[in-house]
Amino acid sequence: MGSYFAVRLSIFLHWLYVFASSAAATGADLAILRSQLSPDASVSWTTSIAPRWSDYDAPKPTAIINVAVEKDVQTTIQFCNSRSIPYLVQNGAHGSSTTLGQLAHNGVIINLAALNRVTFNADKTLVSLEGGTLMSEMIQSAYSNSALVLSGTCNCIGYLGALLGGGFGYLIGQYGLMLDNVVSLNVVLASGQAISVTPSDDEDKYDESLWWAMRGAGPNFGAVTSAVVKSYPVDSNSLNAWLGPLLFEDTQLDTLIQTMNDITLEPEMAMSLTFASSGNASASPSIILTVFYHGTEAQGKAAFAPIYKIGPVADETTITAYPNWNAAQDISCVKGGNKPSFGAGLAELEAESWKAVYDAYKNFILHPEAQESVILLSAYPTAQIKSIPDASTAYPFRSTVRFNAQASLAWNDSSFDASALAFGTFCRDKWRLSSGLKENSTYINNAFGDESLTTVYGQSLGRLQDLKRIYDPHGRFNYWFPLDGN
Numbered sequence: 361m362g363s364y365f366a367v368r369l370s371i372f373l374h375w376l377y378v379f380a381s382s383a384a385a386t387g388a389d390l391a392i393l394r395s396q397l398s399p400d401a402s403v404s405w406t407t408s409i410a411p412r413w414s415d416y417d418a419p420k421p422t423a424i425i426n427v428a429v430e431k432d433v434q435t436t437i438q439f440c441n442s443r444s445i446p447y448l449v450q451n452g453a454h455g456s457s458t459t460l461g462q463l464a465h466n467g468v469i470i471n472l473a474a475l476n477r478v479t480f481n482a483d484k485t486l487v488s489l490e491g492g493t494l495m496s497e498m499i500q501s502a503y504s505n506s507a508l509v510l511s512g513t514c515n516c517i518g519y520l521g522a523l524l525g526g527g528f529g530y531l532i533g534q535y536g537l538m539l540d541n542v543v544s545l546n547v548v549l550a551s552g553q554a555i556s557v558t559p560s561d562d563e564d565k566y567d568e569s570l571w572w573a574m575r576g577a578g579p580n581f582g583a584v585t586s587a588v589v590k591s592y593p594v595d596s597n598s599l600n601a602w603l604g605p606l607l608f609e610d611t612q613l614d615t616l617i618q619t620m621n622d623i624t625l626e627p628e629m630a631m632s633l634t635f636a637s638s639g640n641a642s643a644s645p646s647i648i649l650t651v652f653y654h655g656t657e658a659q660g661k662a663a664f665a666p667i668y669k670i671g672p673v674a675d676e677t678t679i680t681a682y683p684n685w686n687a688a689q690d691i692s693c694v695k696g697g698n699k700p701s702f703g704a705g706l707a708e709l710e711a712e713s714w715k716a717v718y719d720a721y722k723n724f725i726l727h728p729e730a731q732e733s734v735i736l737l738s739a740y741p742t743a744q745i746k747s748i749p750d751a752s753t754a755y756p757f758r759s760t761v762r763f764n765a766q767a768s769l770a771w772n773d774s775s776f777d778a779s780a781l782a783f784g785t786f787c788r789d790k791w792r793l794s795s796g797l798k799e800n801s802t803y804i805n806n807a808f809g810d811e812s813l814t815t816v817y818g819q820s821l822g823r824l825q826d827l828k829r830i831y832d833p834h835g836r837f838n839y840w841f842p843l844d845g846n
């Protein structure tokens with residue numbers, strides 16, 4: 361307990377120092393900045409801050425700078441640096457880490473939303489996207505070009521916001537993580553310099569290290585204004601997949617968890633388990649397994665035969681076109697309310713722990729405030745991710761993690777804060793104790809914000825901290841699991 365408070369105290373003192381050494385953006389500052397931006401850029405004042413997905417410990421900026429071209433990002437960063445005004449880059453605004461809340465009242469958000477152009481090359485093997493592109497914008501554009509691009513399973517999240525920390529999606533078994541598909545990144549550094557970050561054979565070249573660091577810890581090193589990623593041209597059949605929910609009863613949970621642990625996922629497969637309120641407080645929570653197979657219904661049902669053997673009580677799987685793969689998750693795109701997430705990476709699933717989480721969830725959702733909270737467990741084939749050496753990107757958990765578990769909480773009334781956080785912590789503790797891993801790990805994009813840095817950056821931490829001293833010595837990009845934190 362003593363060391364816990366010592367850590368919290370050191371974080372508090374760190375942020376006190378950061379806050380004291382930064383300046384509030386005044387109206388006069390922002391009027392000058394506005395005059396230096398391109399004609400299509402704008403500044404929104406506090407009264408019109410764009411809603412974020414989660415309000416819990418969300419950033420509280422003085423203003424939003426809506427940039428229109430890459431030069432606006434450079435101008436804003438240089439201007440803010442010259443006046444010690446803090447800034448935070450925003451893509452889809454779905455980041456829910458409590459570390460974002462450290463942008464409090466004296467800073468600005470650099471909103472990339474208008475930078476959302478997506479352009480395919482002639483043979484559809486590469487796609488250029490700007491830094492504010494949303495997942496839905498990428499998927500729609502890829503579909504129109506008869507191509508598949510690695511994408512997350514939720515339409516409203518930012519493409520680069522997801523990619524810079526990893527990027528999990530249905531096609532991971534075939535093409536790897538989103539960050540494994542990057543070809544180049546255009547980045548505005550903390551100095552305001554705009555550079556292109558690409559792979560290089562020269563091990564000593566600075567940019568080579570940045571190439572490593574951006575893919576796993578990107579938000580700590582700069583603002584990505586655009587990127588080129590791989591795209592996979594396919595025939596019209598391959599623009600479809602078989603997917604959908606299978607429903608199970610609570611008496612089947614043990615077998616389901618054991619089967620999810622034991623089943624070998626082929627590259628075309630993915631699955632995710634959800635516990636959700638059925639909307640009836642006296643009824644058991646719904647147990648929904650979403651299965652995905654990039655192929656036909658017959659292939660999908662054969663591949664998931666061990667799951668079908670358990671006997672789902674309902675089956676709503678169907679052949680679905682690429683733009684609709686994420687449709688079931690659109691319900692999760694509603695912005696506002698408190699929605700932090702407690703996550704854990706797992707090497708294995710222990711039925712007993714999952715039963716304990718299910719029972720606790722059943723009890724938790726008796727409270728009306730907890731109805732929208734869900735438990736999620738994602739499983740992807742790992743062979744493709746593991747085929748890339750651990751040390752080639754800063755993403756730390758290639759060879760160890762098979763599953764990402766997450767308590768995705770949602771409530772409105774602040775009187776429920778303590779109960780919600782206690783439940784999230786309980787779930788995370790249960791998963792950590794049964795993870796089958798030597799060290800705790802959490803996919804950074806699902807983390808709450810109180811994790812130790814090794815829990816989110818793993819073995820990459822030391823090298824990342826060295827690079828941070830080179831590229832961002834004043835800690836300008838310090839709102840996403842800052843590398844000089846605990």
Ligand SMILES: Cc1cc2nc3c(=O)[nH]c(=O)nc-3n(C[C@H](O)[C@H](O)[C@H](O)COP(=O)(O)OP(=O)(O)OC[C@H]3O[C@@H](n4cnc5c(N)ncnc54)[C@H](O)[C@@H]3O)c2cc1C
Pocket residue numbers: 413448449450451452453454455456472491492511512513514516517518519520521522523524526527528529578579582583584585692693805806839840
């Ligand atoms: C409903 C929901 C569904 C999700 N589904 C998936 C999924 O299927 N797969 C998956 O991998 N993850 C998923 N996530 C996690 C998601 O990857 C993270 O929430 C991610 O941080 C969201 O990025 P954003 O751009 O929407 O958020 P933001 O809050 O805009 O950004 C998050 C962080 O990234 C930084 N950042 C964003 N864009 C840039 C940029 N261009 N340059 C530099 N820094 C940048 C921001 O400064 C911030 O620190 C999901 C999250 C939610 C809430």
